[in-house]
Amino acid sequence: MAIDPVLIKKDFPILDRLVHGKRLVYLDSASSSQKPTAVIEAMSQYYETTHANVHRGVYTIAEEATRLFEAGRASVARFIGASSTSEVVFTKNVTEAINLVAYSWGRSNLNAGDVVVLTEMEHHSNLVPWLALKAERGIELRYLPVTDDGLLDLSNLDEILDGAKLVGVTAVSNVLGTINPIRLIADAAHAAGAMVLVDGAQLAPHLPTDVKALGADFFGLTGHKMLGPTGIGALWARAELLDAMPPFLGGGEMIRDVRLDGFTPNDIPWKFEAGTPPIAEAVGLSAAVDYLTAIGLPAVRDHERELTAYALTTLRDRYPDLVIHGPLDASLRGGVISFNYKDVHPHDLSQVLDESGVCVRAGHHCAKPLMRRLGVGATARASFSVYNDGADVDALVDALATADRLFA
Amino acid sequence: MAIDPVLIKKDFPILDRLVHGKRLVYLDSASSSQKPTAVIEAMSQYYETTHANVHRGVYTIAEEATRLFEAGRASVARFIGASSTSEVVFTKNVTEAINLVAYSWGRSNLNAGDVVVLTEMEHHSNLVPWLALKAERGIELRYLPVTDDGLLDLSNLDEILDGAKLVGVTAVSNVLGTINPIRLIADAAHAAGAMVLVDGAQLAPHLPTDVKALGADFFGLTGHKMLGPTGIGALWARAELLDAMPPFLGGGEMIRDVRLDGFTPNDIPWKFEAGTPPIAEAVGLSAAVDYLTAIGLPAVRDHERELTAYALTTLRDRYPDLVIHGPLDASLRGGVISFNYKDVHPHDLSQVLDESGVCVRAGHHCAKPLMRRLGVGATARASFSVYNDGADVDALVDALATADRLFA
Amino acid sequence: MPGLEDLYREIILDHYRNPRNRGELPIPPAYAETGFNPLCGDEITLYLQLDGDCVDDIKLTGQGCSISQSSASMMSTAVKGKSLAEARATIRKFKAMMSIHEQRLDGAEDGSEDDSGDAEDEVEVSLGDLEALQGVVKFPVRIKCATLSWNTLVQALDHLSSVQP
Amino acid sequence: MPGLEDLYREIILDHYRNPRNRGELPIPPAYAETGFNPLCGDEITLYLQLDGDCVDDIKLTGQGCSISQSSASMMSTAVKGKSLAEARATIRKFKAMMSIHEQRLDGAEDGSEDDSGDAEDEVEVSLGDLEALQGVVKFPVRIKCATLSWNTLVQALDHLSSVQP
C-alpha cells in the first residue's frame, strides 16, 4: 500500500495550524512526532469512560483499565516481534529503558575494567548511563568510530569487541539518519561473548522492527517519537535476562511481598514497573502502534525513503553549498537530514525557517560527541514521518532562500 | 466556598457511566482519581495545537510547548509553596520521586549502619527503595509504630530518631486516612540531625500543601491521584539539596556537556530529568492544579471531612459489626475508610459492591506491613474526592446489604 | 444478581467457611511452598508430603478471599491420596477450565500456562466439587484467586521432582 | 519579515562575522571560564585578566549562533578596560534589557537573575552597540543565546572576587 499524504495529513490535527500565517510544516519528527486523532481520542476516551488504577481493583472499570493497559503491552510486544508480553517493560521513555539496563543489569554484571562498547554516534541517552557507570565503577568504554561518510566504521570490529560484555548501539542515528547493520554487529558481539543493547528510538517509528531478527538482547523504544504520547517508553529484553536481573525502582506493583525487613519482587515484567504505570499512555501507544500497523511499516519506510531521496536531491541541486551529513544514499538512511549552510548558524537557520512555518531542529541533537566528530558545534536537522510529503520538502527548500537573503 | 457536588460531578465525564446498569459510584480515589474535562481537554488541545519536544527547538511550537511545560512546573511549585520552580523535578510518579531520593541522595549520603526511620504505615513506595538500600549497603531501618487507634506512636520519637540521617513518612495514610503530624516529626528529626522526606501522594490532592510549613526537605506527589493524568509525578526538594545531589538517570536534557570520556550535568531541576519529559502530562497536571485551586483546597478539605464523618456515622449505625480501621474522628483523617466486615473477605466485598456500581478497592493497598500490624490480610477501602457526595456514601452503605444476604 | 449467585455457589462458601486439610505438616518429611497473589495480597502455604509416586498428605495455611480459599480447599481434597500423574492431570484439567478466559483477555500474559498444552493427557480425572468454580471465568480478575493454590502446587511438585528425579 | 529583520540587525551580523577580542590569554595571569547552553550546544570560553580593579584584557573562543557570538563580542568591547564596578553595572543593565521578557514568560525559572534586583546602581553606563540586541526579547528562546557570555562573565568575576577578595 502506498501512502496517500493528503489523507494522512487529515489524521493529524496539528497540521491544520498556522504559524506566522503560514501552514505548519513539521520537520522535527526525529525529536518528537505529532499524534493522530486516533491516539489523542483513545486517551481522552479512556479517561472519560474507563480510568482506574490497574492490577488492583476487583471492580468493573479497574478490570477494564487493566485489560486495556495489558492489551497495550501486547500491542507493543507484537509490534516489535517479542515472544511474550512478559518481555515488555513499560518505562517513561527510552532513556529510562537504557538506564534500567545500566542500573539493573549493568550494576550486577559490570565491574572495574569490564568493557562496554558504544558508538560515536550514540544519543546522550545511550552514553551518559555508561559514563556514569564508568565514573562509579571504572568500567572501560570503547567506541566504534564513524567514517567520513557517516557510517559505523566496523573495520576493527573484532578487536574493539574483544573482551566486551555489552555493546550498546543505536539502530538508526538521530543525526545522520544512518541505518546501522545491527544484526552483523550483534552476531559479532555474541561471538565475542557480549550482550547487545539496541537503542530503537529512531527505528521503531520508521522501519519494520523484529527484535529477534536484529539479534538484540535489550531493545528500547520511546512512545512520543512513534506517533504515541509523551510519558511512555518500553524496554524489551529476553525473558531469561529480565528474570535474572534485580529490580531497579522499588515500590508498588513490583513486589510480591513486603515485610519490615525485606521484600520479594514480583514476576516480570511487573518486577520492573514500580508505582502506578503510564496507563492512559499505554492506551495511546497502543493506538499509535495500531495506526502504524494499519498503514504497514514497509509502506511507511518506502514513503520516507522516497521523501528523503527527494529532499537530498532538491536540497543539493538548489544549494550546492549546503553540507549534508551522513550517507547520501537514501536507502542507507532513515528520514533524517542534518545539514550546515555556509556560515549561517543552525539556530539562525531554524529561526529563519520558522518564519515560513517550517520547523527544523537546530543544535547538537543530544549527540555532542558526534558533533565533535563532524567538526561542527551544531547542525540543522529536518526529519520526516508518515504525515510529510513532497510539498513539505519544497517548503523547506524555498524557505532556506530567506537565510541566503538575510545573511548574504 | 462550599462545594456543590451536583456541579462538580458534571465536570467528570466518567461519572455519567453506568456499570451493571447502575450509576458509577467511584470510591477509589485514593488509588487513582478521576479527571475533569478541563484536564482531559488541556492535554488533547496540547496535542492538537502545540506539541513539540521541549527545551530544544527554536521554532514557534517548540517554544510554546516549552513554555507550557515550564508553566506546568510553575503551577506545581506554587501549589505546594515551593520557593522556586527550580526545586520541582518532574518524575513519572511519586514512586520514582522517592527512588530518586534513595538513589541520588541516599547512595551518596548513607552507608552501612546509617539509620533511616520510616513508619509502619508507609506505602511500599516508601519502603522498598529503603529496603533495597538496606540489602545493598546495610543501612539500618527503624520504624515508628502505629497505635491501636491508627495513629503514629510518637512516644519514643526521640529515641527512634537518635542518630538517624533520614526520616521518611507519609503525610496521610492511604489505608487508615490518618493525617500525620509532619511538622512535629520534622522538627524532632531536624533536631536529631536527620533529613525529612514526606510522601505527599495522599496529601496534595486533599489538603492545602505548603512544603515549607511542613518542614519537609523532600516532598513527593503523584499526578494521577490529584485529578491529573497518569505518567507524571514530582519531587520537590530544597535547592541546596538538589544542587548537591548527583544525577540519577542519565541522558538527554540532564546534561550540560557530554564527551566520550565523561559528562557535566545540567542545572537543577533539569539535572534530574533525563530524556523527553512528560510534556502533555505536565500540561494536564497544571490544569488539575488549577481546577483544585479554583475550588480552593480548604473547601476541598471541608467537603471531604464532612463526607468522611457522614460515612463513618452511617456505616457504623447500619453495620455494628463493621470493623473500621484508623481514627474514628474525621478531623484526624483524610477521606479514606478501610474496613473489614464479618468473615466476608474484602475481595468478595468489592465484587459484591461492584454489582451495585460501587467501586471500592480490596487488598493490601501496597501496605503489607500495615496489614500485618492490623492483623488482617486485606481490607476493603472506600475513599473520597471532590466529586463524591452523600448519595455516594448512601450507595455504599446500601450495597453492603447484598454482602449480608449472599454471605449470611 | 444472577452473576453473583453464579460465583458464590453454596459449595464454594462451604469450602471457604470449612476449609478441608487446613494446617501444617512437619518439614521434613513434608515440603512447604508459599504462593502470593502480589496484586491483592492473598497468600497460601502448601505442605506437601509424597510417598513415592503418591500425594501422601497435603495441608494448607494462608489467607484470602472465598474464591482462593475454597479453590485451595477443593484442590487439596482433589489431589490427596492421588498419584502424581493424577494430580498433574487434575491441575491441567482445572487450569483448562480457567484459562480459556484468561487467554482471551490477556494474550500471552501468563507464562506459567505454557506446559498445559501438549502434555500427555492419558490419565482420566474428574473435577468433582471443583466444577463449582466454573462461574469464576465470568469474573476474569478472580481467575488469579482461583488459580493461586494450583500454581503453588505446581511449584511444589516441580521442586520435588527436580530434587528427587 | 519585519520580525527577523529586527533580530538580525546589521551590527549584530557584523559582530558575528568579525568578532572582537577573539582568542586566548595565557593562564595565569588570565583566568578562563567556560559557559554552555546545554539546550543548544553553544559554548563560550572567556579569558579574563584583571589589573587591580580594572578589566585589563578579555578574550573569547567558542562557537554559537549569531546572537550568542555577537553578544559575546559586544560584551567584550563593552567591559574591556572598564572598572569592575562599571563591568558589573553593564551586566546588570544588559540583563535588565533581556530579563523583562524572560520573567514574564517563565516565572522564577532563572535563579541566576537573583542578584540583579537590589544591587547599588550608582555607576552610570551606556550599552552602546548592545542596544541592537533589544530585538531578541521578541524571540524568547534566543534570550539564552544572548545571555550566555554574560553569565559566563559573571561566573568569572565571582570566582576572581572570591579568590582575591
Ligand SMILES: Cc1ncc(COP(=O)(O)O)c(C=O)c1O
Ligand atoms: C501514600 C502513597 N504513597 C505512594 C503511592 C504511590 O503512588 P504512585 O503509584 O503514583 O507512584 C501511593 C499510591 O498508591 C500512596 O497512597
Ligand SMILES: Cc1ncc(COP(=O)(O)O)c(C=O)c1O
Ligand atoms: C537515538 C535516540 N536515542 C534516545 C533518544 C531519547 O529518547 P527519549 O528522550 O524519549 O528518552 C532519542 C531521542 O531524543 C534518540 O533519537
